[in-house]
Amino acid sequence: MAFLEILAAASFGAFTFITYFHHGEHHLYGATYFTSFLLICASAITYLVQKQGHTLPEVLGTTTQIATSFFFGIYTTCVLYRISPLHPLNKFPGPFSARISTLWLFFQATPRKQAHLALLDTHNKYGKIVRVGSNTLSIIHPKAVEKIHNTCLKAPFYDLDNPNTSIQSTRDKALHDQRRRPWSLAFTETRLRDYEPRIKKIHQHLLARIDQDSKNNEDGQSNMPVDATRIVNQYAFDVMGEVAFGSHFDMLNTSKSHKAIDMLNESMGLMGFMCPIWLIRLAVAIPGLTRKWWQFTDYCFGQMEMCRSTKSGSPVIASTLLEPYEKREPTPSEKNILRGEAQLLVVAGSDTTSAALTCALYELVRNPHIKTQLREAISASLSPGETEIGAHDVRNIDILNGIINETLRLYPPVPTTLWRLTPPEGLWIDDETYIPGNVIVSTPHYVLGRSNDIYDRPNDFIPERWSSKPGLIKQDKAFAPFSVGPFSCVGRPLAMMNLRMTLAQLVYTYDISLPASMTMDEARTAMEGNMKDNFTLMPGQLSLVFKRRV
């Protein structure tokens, strides 16, 4: 093939990048581009063979050469631009390969699904603002959290389960505000009072399950180590099923995982690879590849539909979200919205609460003096003879709130990936730090929580930081495990109520410790060493002994 034709194809590729792919968002169209490309090639081959009389091998060879030259033109121009001084992020430090492609984070995360640790290392090496993708910055500037999350909109990453959009994946601000209203109504003081007995019911299941697993069925010996990570995770899902739809997953009672939760876990496991959104959308377009996720969504939507048809008992979260549809059927597009909300109800509240509870227990067994202080404070807040913890008993206990905050600081349940898009005019973080417009930014909370610029003794677990020793916090606005701004966690009141009640109930009911045969180092390796960042933090194995006190 003539050199000039190859050059023309490559130049056309460069032209396509400069005039088209360089502008706007393309992540939703990967599959369309791919199929269009195949169609164009097939049409060209058919035309050249049938109408022009060329032989098939000859035409295949030419088409391959033209296509390769075309892509060479696109990608060479793209890479040259990304590493050149013309790129708006050129002045920001970071690994060279991250400048070329967002796949950098994918390669960092893939071996162990520990993007939180990869980013910690990267910030230690490159500083507060690091270029971690061609158009992506990871920022741990102490002022960044408030500024970014109050100003920026959600990044393309949130299109991952389009067209099912939950409130969390709604990128349009006006639409998000509109959808946020019913959600807010589901977490008022009155509603929380409705949910409290439901949580207490699951507490009974939790204690019964711990007692059962602590017994060795063969020789009747008690105080056997139990798999705390698993039990707490099942607890968190049972609570969410109960509070969201009025029917729990029955995992604590049966000691068995629920099929819907298995499907969710499998899907969330894929998030740990930190794939760029265009790759996720390509995967979504391949039939069957993301089947488990859609089956999980179907299951949750089924629960939502059941709530609509069988209104009974005290309100659950779904009843508030379904109020507009009491007298009429939702339209097809409203049904899509409800599908998104139904899956989010389970996803948002379960793994997050489970991670926080497991990590809090882990820190308590590593710091027995804090555990003792907590138990004394709980005992002082209970009426004589009271053993069942209520929300009002434990609402204002400084040491309890401090333990929860310290846990969320060191082990934020959403550790890394709150991707946002800077406004077109860019953003000033402080008087000296400017972030250009249309850039994807993230404030990784795991790294922020361990920053010397934000906390004194950042690696120590000190609950008093949040009450009697505020001097240990240098920048309080950088602490935002529930995020801040218009897209922050709407379920925070429920999460805090559940965390307080459950931690208090466990510490009051049991003496909790590591198994006698396990050293602190072994516990650390099993738990922190195997912690995964699957969008939500997945704690590693935590084996604990629960000795009954009351």
Ligand code: HEM
């Ligand atoms: C310790 C527990 C929890 C933590 C740390 C947490 C954290 C977060 C964070 C960081 C976000 C922002 C996510 C993003 O921008 O992509 C979020 C959003 C959200 N959370 Fe939570 N969450 C927790 C528990 C809950 C619970 C119990 C619920 C109840 C269903 C809930 C419901 C939601 C919802 C609906 C959103 C989306 C809000 C919006 O986009 O306006 N969360 N959460």
